[in-house]
Amino acid sequence: MLRKLQLWKQLDATEAQAILALPHELRTFERDAYLVRERQKVDHSCLLISGFAFRQKIGRNGARSINAVHMQGDIVDLQNSLLGYADHSVQVLSRAEVAYIPRKAIVDLAFRMPNVGMAMWYDTLVDGSVFREWILNIARRSGEKRIAHLLCEFGVRLESLGLGSRSSYQFPMTQEQLADATGLTPVHVNRSLKGLEKRGLISRAMRHVTVGDWEKLRRAGDFDDAYLHLEHAEPSSV
Amino acid sequence: MLRKLQLWKQLDATEAQAILALPHELRTFERDAYLVRERQKVDHSCLLISGFAFRQKIGRNGARSINAVHMQGDIVDLQNSLLGYADHSVQVLSRAEVAYIPRKAIVDLAFRMPNVGMAMWYDTLVDGSVFREWILNIARRSGEKRIAHLLCEFGVRLESLGLGSRSSYQFPMTQEQLADATGLTPVHVNRSLKGLEKRGLISRAMRHVTVGDWEKLRRAGDFDDAYLHLEHAEPSSV
DNA sequence: CGACGTGTTGAAGGAGCTCAATCTAAGTGG
DNA sequence: CCACTTAGATTGAGCTCCTTCAACACGTCG
Numbered sequence: 206m207l208r209k210l211q212l213w214k215q216l217d218a219t220e221a222q223a224i225l226a227l228p229h230e231l232r233t234f235e236r237d238a239y240l241v242r243e244r245q246k247v248d249h250s251c252l253l254i255s256g257f258a259f260r261q262k263i264g265r266n267g268a269r270s271i272n273a274v275h276m277q278g279d280i281v282d283l284q285n286s287l288l289g290y291a292d293h294s295v296q297v298l299s300r301a302e303v304a305y306i307p308r309k310a311i312v313d314l315a316f317r318m319p320n321v322g323m324a325m326w327y328d329t330l331v332d333g334s335v336f337r338e339w340i341l342n343i344a345r346r347s348g349e350k351r352i353a354h355l356l357c358e359f360g361v362r363l364e365s366l367g368l369g370s371r372s373s374y375q376f377p378m379t380q381e382q383l384a385d386a387t388g389l390t391p392v393h394v395n396r397s398l399k400g401l402e403k404r405g406l407i408s409r410a411m412r413h414v415t416v417g418d419w420e421k422l423r424r425a426g427d428f429d430d431a432y433l434h435l436e437h438a439e440p441s442s443v
Numbered sequence: 444m445l446r447k448l449q450l451w452k453q454l455d456a457t458e459a460q461a462i463l464a465l466p467h468e469l470r471t472f473e474r475d476a477y478l479v480r481e482r483q484k485v486d487h488s489c490l491l492i493s494g495f496a497f498r499q500k501i502g503r504n505g506a507r508s509i510n511a512v513h514m515q516g517d518i519v520d521l522q523n524s525l526l527g528y529a530d531h532s533v534q535v536l537s538r539a540e541v542a543y544i545p546r547k548a549i550v551d552l553a554f555r556m557p558n559v560g561m562a563m564w565y566d567t568l569v570d571g572s573v574f575r576e577w578i579l580n581i582a583r584r585s586g587e588k589r590i591a592h593l594l595c596e597f598g599v600r601l602e603s604l605g606l607g608s609r610s611s612y613q614f615p616m617t618q619e620q621l622a623d624a625t626g627l628t629p630v631h632v633n634r635s636l637k638g639l640e641k642r643g644l645i646s647r648a649m650r651h652v653t654v655g656d657w658e659k660l661r662r663a664g665d666f667d668d669a670y671l672h673l674e675h676a677e678p679s680s681v
Numbered sequence: 682c683g684a685c686g687t688g689t690t691g692a693a694g695g696a697g698c699t700c701a702a703t704c705t706a707a708g709t710g711g
Numbered sequence: 712c713c714a715c716t717t718a719g720a721t722t723g724a725g726c727t728c729c730t731t732c733a734a735c736a737c738g739t740c741g
Binding site: 346 | 503507511528530554567575669
């Protein structure tokens with residue numbers, strides 16, 4: 206059941222088996238449903254089987270910030286569950302299937318099989334790398350660049366999951382959500398998208414993105430996929 | 444030598460002993476020296492014994508983004524070293540003493556003693572939590588609020604390390620660096636600081652910050668220290 | 682059909698940027 | 712101990728990117 210998509214680190218058959226044997230409970234969530242709410246105690250993690258999810262924090266004033274987007278195979282909420290207390294919420298983008306796994310089972314496995322533990326640790330570190338890139342994106346790039354960058358990231362990630370190609374993919378995020386993910390207003394997101402279209406970099410229809418010229422979009426968004434750490438690092442010897 | 448400052452998780456004597464016994468090499472860095480450079484391969488981690496350091500990324504256009512600030516006791520660069528390849532640089536703020544520890548020794552220890560491993564994992568997760576808060580800070584707060592928030596964070600962290608109190612501390616960051624940490628321009632940082640001063644929330648002299656009214660500053664910066672996870676979470680049972 | 686969520690567009694205003702000059706403190710060499 | 716240098720802090724003026732407010736369009740769904 207559990208896709209051992211963490212295989213960006215080499216795991217042998219026994220290890221893969223152990224992962225598949227993790228106790229879990231399948232659930233389906235509808236659009237906008239919460240997997241976890243801020244300030245909640247949480248003692249399980251969620252593995253996304255299908256669908257998308259995103260992390261968000263709400264400021265005092267009610268302003269929302271989306272700080273990560275997750276796709277199938279991602280272990281959403283290793284973070285909150287290991288910390289024990291949720292410092293942010295996780296919400297589902299569209300209907301999604303999720304496997305609940307008790308924290309204890311995960312931690313046990315991680316330390317029983319160092320390779321698996323290393324893979325999970327590695328996973329949370331890659332999340333951190335993406336956070337850093339988002340900080341740069343929001344702090345130092347113009348509206349159009351931010352959007353272009355985000356579109357590139359989605360393209361590359363979806364492609365790496367076999368959910369489309371980087372130059373043509375479907376992605377169910379509203380412009381308001383894009384705004385909260387880029388630190389802009391919905392209005393400006395719209396104008397930035399239009400701008401990219403006018404320059405012939407992308408075209409859109411029903412939340413389907415088609416990239417006209419990948420190389421140009423990449424440059425427009427100052428995008429370099431290194432921060433996604435998609436290729437195996439070295440052996441991560443244990 | 445190595446302060447077992449990771450003791451925000453309960454570790455017994457043997458474990459503490461093992462940490463102290465980690466092989467390491469002491470070095471001193473001068474102001475602005477690099478601990479790690481972007482795109483570099485790295486196979487060691489650095490523990491900050493004294494002084495401060497910060498992480499930064501540089502965009503294509505040359506714009507800099509500072510995405511984290513570290514203080515004594517922090518294990519800088521667990522991130523880069525475990526990932527094997529540095530997606531960002533780490534630079535020292537002022538003269539600092541650093542202990543180099545080989546990656547292998549760290550990983551071995553982490554999996555030999557699950558409590559220690561958990562503590563280290565936890566540590567990287569807290570870093571992640573701070574990244575998320577910074578994203579919110581930069582994406583959704585005004586200039587003055589961003590600065591206020593950052594000053595609050597520094598105050599609380601320094602206090603928790605016994606390096607000053609939250610309402611009066613010394614911190615060696617230039618306004619240009621503050622700008623890169625908040626996504627603003629140096630000029631606007633200056634004006635924001637002045638603004639906070641005028642409102643009586645802080646006063647400054649030689650990079651020494653005195654907080655006039657902590658509660659007001661906290662509110663001005665929309666600050667809530669939960670994201671720092673300073674209090675022990677629950678037992679993090681292993 | 683009406684209503685609501687989302688996308689689109691216009692117009693006006695402002696927070697923050699850019700450019701550039703001035704000031705200050707801390708070195709540095711003599 | 713002083714003239715000279717330099718990094719950083721400060722201030723002003725003008726401009727722009729992005730926001731705000733508001734109206735309207737469009738598709739879906741009850």
